[in-house]
Amino acid sequence: MILVVGGAGYIGSHLVKELIKTKEVVVLDNLSTGHRLSVDKRAVFVEGDLGNLEVLEEVFTKYSIEAVMHFAAYSLVGESVTVPLKYYQNNVASTLTLLEAMVKHNVKKFIFSSTAATYGIPSVEVITEDTKTNPINPYGHSKLMIEQILSDFADAYGLKYVTFRYFNAAGAHETAEVGEKHNPETHLIPLVLQHLLGRREQVAIFGTDYNTPDGTCIRDYIHVTDLANAHILGLEALLEGKVSTATYNLGNSLGFSVKEIIETCEKVTGIKANIVLSDRREGDPAQLVASAEKIFNELGWKAKYQLEEIIQSALNWHKSESF
Ligand code: UFG
Numbered sequence: 001m002i003l004v005v006g007g008a009g010y011i012g013s014h015l016v017k018e019l020i021k022t023k024e025v026v027v028l029d030n031l032s033t034g035h036r037l038s039v040d041k042r043a044v045f046v047e048g049d050l051g052n053l054e055v056l057e058e059v060f061t062k063y064s065i066e067a068v069m070h071f072a073a074y075s076l077v078g079e080s081v082t083v084p085l086k087y088y089q090n091n092v093a094s095t096l097t098l099l100e101a102m103v104k105h106n107v108k109k110f111i112f113s114s115t116a117a118t119y120g121i122p123s124v125e126v127i128t129e130d131t132k133t134n135p136i137n138p139y140g141h142s143k144l145m146i147e148q149i150l151s152d153f154a155d156a157y158g159l160k161y162v163t164f165r166y167f168n169a170a171g172a173h174e175t176a177e178v179g180e181k182h183n184p185e186t187h188l189i190p191l192v193l194q195h196l197l198g199r200r201e202q203v204a205i206f207g208t209d210y211n212t213p214d215g216t217c218i219r220d221y222i223h224v225t226d227l228a229n230a231h232i233l234g235l236e237a238l239l240e241g242k243v244s245t246a247t248y249n250l251g252n253s254l255g256f257s258v259k260e261i262i263e264t265c266e267k268v269t270g271i272k273a274n275i276v277l278s279d280r281r282e283g284d285p286a287q288l289v290a291s292a293e294k295i296f297n298e299l300g301w302k303a304k305y306q307l308e309e310i311i312q313s314a315l316n317w318h319k320s321e322s323f
Pocket of ligand 1 (some may be wrong): 217
């Protein structure tokens with residue numbers, strides 16, 4: 001069986017929907033940000049915290065776990081600056097507890113969700129895995145710390161792992177049974193779509209004076225099902241012994257500005273947005289675009305969904321949001 005920690009969250013729940021087609025899955029989630037209804041019915045569900053050694057003991061004893069996939073993290077950059085304790089407690093200390101339980105139970109395969117925030121403000125236009133990491137907020141630091149810990153655990157305990165550095169995950173499952181539902185919502189695409197569907201008064205652009213062609217920030221948006229499929233390839237490579245330690249960027253290798261995202265949402269919905277120009281949001285780099293060449297060369301993964309499809313799938317979810 002595969003243990004998916006954080007399998008009730010946005011990315012974890014999409015992964016489970018794909019993984020369950022070929023594997024038995026146990027989901028461990030404390031439901032602090034995830035939703036019970038997001039967990040595929042075919043998966044075993046355990047409600048509990050990854051920092052709770054007793055719960056972990058129970059899971060590792062009861063189920064025969066081949067590998068662990070870890071999605072249970074706090075991920076709001078701004079909040080990590082004001083409440084760093086929460087980020088280091090959960091993203092670092094609790095993850096260490098999970099790794100401790102894995103070592104104890106001789107589970108040696110791990111898939112880890114890292115982030116483009118590990119690069120900080122990159123000095124290059126297109127980021128490769130060799131681009132220097134230099135986080136500028138506690139969220140990015142917390143993820144990079146675990147990357148270091150994984151490398152040390154590989155040397156000392158023979159841990160095998162794949163780390164994925166996500167760029168901007170977006171979109172929803174083709175069935176629209178699961179999608180992006182954060183509370184509070186801070187992400188651009190859901191905010192714009194909720195506005196265009198009449199659930200928010202307006203949409204703000206955070207900063208129009210960046211050093212980019214239209215002055216707004218550029219990001220690399222990747223469909224959450226593409227992300228899920230990359231994880232499955234990474235898992236298979238680990239299970240088959242083709243990879244022992246690897247770090248991959250996950251993005252579409254295409255950058256879109258905030259203005260372009262709003263325009264595409266307007267095009268997909270046929271509705272005009274009411275836009276407010278606001279100040280920059282603290283901690284936002286001007287541009288984050290991934291090179292995804294390494295994972296293509298090594299695992300044959302390539303993003304399938306383009307921006308309009310990503311936004312269309314998100315729209316389908318928001319229209320039918322059932323929980
Ligand atoms: N933005 C707006 N208005 C809004 C919301 C966002 O202009 O109402 C802008 C942001 O300033 C940013 C862009 O839209 O320039 C994308 O913002 P998101 O909040 O959707 O995503 P981020 O790029 O800030 O963050 C995402 C993940 C983080 C991760 C980061 C790494 O959510 O967890 O990518 O690149 F750290």
